[in-house]
Amino acid sequence: RMALVTLAVLGLSAAGAFALYGWVFENYPDAVASPQAWHPQPVDYVALASAAVLALIGAAFAGLQLARRIVLPLASLSGAARAIADGDLSARAAAGDRSLPETADLVDDFNLMAQRLETLAADMTTWNASIAHELRTPVTIVKGRLQAAADGVLPLDREMILTLLKPVDALGRLIEDLRVVSLADSGRLQLRLTPQDLGERLEDVRALVGAEAEAEGYPITWTTPSTPVVCDGDRIQQAVLALLENVRRHADPGPVAVSVTVDDRFAIITVEDSGPGLPDAMTQSVFTAFKHGSDDTGGTGLGLAVVRAIAEAHGGSAHYGAATGLGSRVEIRLPLVS
Structure with a gap:
């Protein structure tokens, strides 16, 4: 941009000098030195002075415009920074007319930081x-x-x-x-990663909660084939227990299915219940801490957040979807042994 401004000023100066010399040649041809003369004539000094004045005026105008486009966004950014430092986290900077991409990007990055x-x-x-x-x-x-x-x-x-x-x-x-x-x-959840068989680990969970869940009206069907993974077995059991506790608190009594499947990259633990599922408005925040599926079941709102945390700490993920019928389906995806 500065190069364009410089070229424009030089072009304006050259055009002004050309016009001045053209006028002199037409009206006062004797005032111009012959091509063999090396010493500048008065008209040459006038031409140079005129070109310099035009260049100075153009440069001053362009400089003022450029300075205004730089200074105004930076002044807005400085004011917003002081407001945030004083406790007003809603303060934002204005990018102006965005004619300077670098300044506009700086303001946008600041506003993104302030929003976070x-x-x-x-x-x-x-x-x-x-x-x-x-x-x-x-x-x-x-x-x-x-x-x-x-x-x-x-x-x-x-x-x-x-x-x-x-x-x-x-x-x-x-x-x-x-x-x-x-x-x-905070990225500091420590795992004791060892080779594990997911099928065996889920059988241990079955021994812990299977009979109690059936007595409460939640008979569980277990499909747990041998599936080798590298994981923290205790944490995986904690996540599955959290899913089953979530079913007990929020789902209607009825059949529950726990299964382990594999695809090309992941071992997938799936827990499905009989309903009633979650409203569409809640499906995007189901793994957020303290988000309750209902108001009268007494949960802490941390169960599915724990599931997500454990899955992601293993390099995997947790997903919510609708099960067959009216129920919910939650998946824990864990990387397979390479």
């Missing part, structure tokens, strides 16, 4: 409120029962202790889920 900061701050506020809400319920239960026992209203017997263990266990699961999601989001 604002989103992170809003997410942090939501997280803090959600964590406080989820912790409050079990703590309130434990505190109320202990206070009743201290006042002699309820006996502190074995039955009471077993009752108090349930909210304490819920607190433990909540803290572990928060730990997994936080470590995964």
Whole structure:
């Protein structure tokens, strides 16, 4: 752009000098030196001065325009940066007429950074409120029962202790889920990767929850062929248990299917339930922490976020879709052994 401005000024100067000499040749031919004369004549000085003035005016005009296009966006960016530093994360810079791509790109990158900061701050506020809400319920239960026992209203017997263990266990699961999601989001979730057979690992899960799930009205069909992968077996079991707990909390009683299949690149663990599934508006955020599928089931909203975190830590992914009929289908994809 600066090269174009320079060429334009030079062209204007040359055109002005050409026009001046043409006028002199036409009206005062004797004022012009002969071609053999080496010393400039007065008319030459006038031509040079006129060309210099024209060039100076053109350069000043072009410089002012260029400076305005550079300075205005940078001034807007500086003001937005000061506003963000003062706590106004909604401040944005204006790119002006975008005639300078470099300045416009700088402003766009700044605005993108500011948008991400604002989103992170809003997410942090939501997280803090959600964590406080989820912790409050079990703590309130434990505190109320202990206070009743201290006042002699309820006996502190074995039955009471077993009752108090349930909210304490819920607190433990909540803290572990928060730990997994936080470590995964920061890229610090450590895995103990060893050769594993997914079929055997899911059979262990079956032994843990199969009978209890059937007693609650969720008979599970297991299709778990031998499938070698390199993974953290305990974390994979944790993810599958989280999926089955999600089914128990949010799905209607009915058949559940757990299966392992493979394609060219991945081993796929699939859990399908009998419905009612999720509204279309929730399918894009189903793996986001503290997103609840319903308001009356008592979940923490962390189960599927944990599933996603564990899958992605293995270099895989988690996917939600509609199952056959009205149910939900969640897949965990893990890279196959190369």
